[in-house]
Amino acid sequence: MKENNQQNDIKTNIHWYPGHMTKAKRQMQESIKLIDVIIELVDARVPLASRNPDIDELGKNKPRIIIMNKADMASDNENTKWKKYFEEKGFHVILTNAKTGQGVKSLKNQITEVCKEKIERDKRRGIKNRPIRGMVCGIPNVGKSTFINSVVGKSTAKTGNKPGVTRGNQWIKLNNQVELLDTPGILWPKFEDPKVGILLALCGGIKEDVLNVTELACYGITILSKQNSKILDLKYNINTVDILPNYDIINQSEILTFGEIVLDKIAESRKMLLKGGLHDINKAALMFLDDIRNAKFGGITFEIVEEINEE
Ligand code: G4P
Numbered sequence: 001m002k003e004n005n006q007q008n009d010i011k012t013n014i015h016w017y018p019g020h021m022t023k024a025k026r027q028m029q030e031s032i033k034l035i036d037v038i039i040e041l042v043d044a045r046v047p048l049a050s051r052n053p054d055i056d057e058l059g060k061n062k063p064r065i066i067i068m069n070k071a072d073m074a075s076d077n078e079n080t081k082w083k084k085y086f087e088e089k090g091f092h093v094i095l096t097n098a099k100t101g102q103g104v105k106s107l108k109n110q111i112t113e114v115c116k117e118k119i120e121r122d123k124r125r126g127i128k129n130r131p132i133r134g135m136v137c138g139i140p141n142v143g144k145s146t147f148i149n150s151v152v153g154k155s156t157a158k159t160g161n162k163p164g165v166t167r168g169n170q171w172i173k174l175n176n177q178v179e180l181l182d183t184p185g186i187l188w189p190k191f192e193d194p195k196v197g198i199l200l201a202l203c204g205g206i207k208e209d210v211l212n213v214t215e216l217a218c219y220g221i222t223i224l225s226k227q228n229s230k231i232l233d234l235k236y237n238i239n240t241v242d243i244l245p246n247y248d249i250i251n252q253s254e255i256l257t258f259g260e261i262v263l264d265k266i267a268e269s270r271k272m273l274l275k276g277g278l279h280d281i282n283k284a285a286l287m288f289l290d291d292i293r294n295a296k297f298g299g300i301t302f303e304i305v306e307e308i309n310e311e
Contacts, residue, residue, distance in 0.1 A: 218259020
């Protein structure tokens with residue numbers, strides 16, 4: 001019953017997306033003809049949930065660089081595994097922290113490397129000084145603006161509009177060889193899958209009021225505790241040893257039951273009380289979600305490569 005409620009919560013609250021989605025897709029389809037390389041940003045904590053399902057179709061036959069952004073908020077170990085996962089699929093991968101600029105510098109070299117064939121072809125045809133053109137795309141909140149600002153730095157000149165591109169799109173000249181299209185392709189995640197909504201909400205990619213906070217926290221608690229059964233105990237000074245579920249067979253209603261018991265313990269430990277002395281599990285849920293989104297547990301990756309491979 002609760003599982004259905006969860007799914008309905010997500011579905012009914014995202015009905016405004018399709019109009020935007022169609023427009024963004026159309027804009028990308030128009031621009032893509034002019035593009036030599038697609039630079040796709042994903043959130044390193046949820047590398048699949050933060051991908052747009054249409055990008056493979058839109059970008060087929062184009063070289064692709066996957067930017068695993070917010071790598072600083074994800075687990076180093078999982079970052080390495082996910083990088084390998086994408087590389088095995090034929091993509092080039094860069095781990096970045098767009099906020100500090102870490103990893104961002106290697107983009108220009110990667111673009112040149114990825115477009116080696118095109119550069120050679122141009123040379124053979126006697127075409128000189130034709131820049132490589134890249135388009136940055138990704139779902140909202142993945143860090144596109146921060147990433148572009150970081151790539152661009154201060155020394156950037158914007159060039160004029162080019163024919164064929166939606167008016168207002170600007171080309172940013174990174175150097176003599178590379179230009180980026182500065183209307184980032186804004187795409188939407190695969191919302192029809194409720195798991196995707198949950199994972200993105202945990203990372204702060206969807207506004208809080210889209211989901212029931214207590215239920216969302218229960219999912220987060222289960223994911224975290226499965227990865228490290230002591231992590232919640234240490235952070236909140238609680239004891240969950242005796243109530244840990246069997247993660248291999250846990251179902252939705254057990255996730256909610258387990259999560260609510262943990263939230264109750266957190267509320268008790270942090271003295272979050274309602275009038276009459278009852279534990280305020282809603283307040284505990286909000287604190288937990290804040291902690292998880294602000295990486296207070298250290299680097300956490302919510303999607304694990306091995307689990308994806310098993311599915
Ligand atoms: P968008 O254009 O794709 O929608 O995303 P945007 O750049 O606005 O970034 C969304 C949030 O993610 C921002 O935080 C931004 O600072 C943060 N962010 C982007 N890249 C990284 C990264 O690699 N690591 C970390 N830790 N954070 C990143 P905000 O809370 O909305 O704003 P603020 O904290 O910067 O004020």
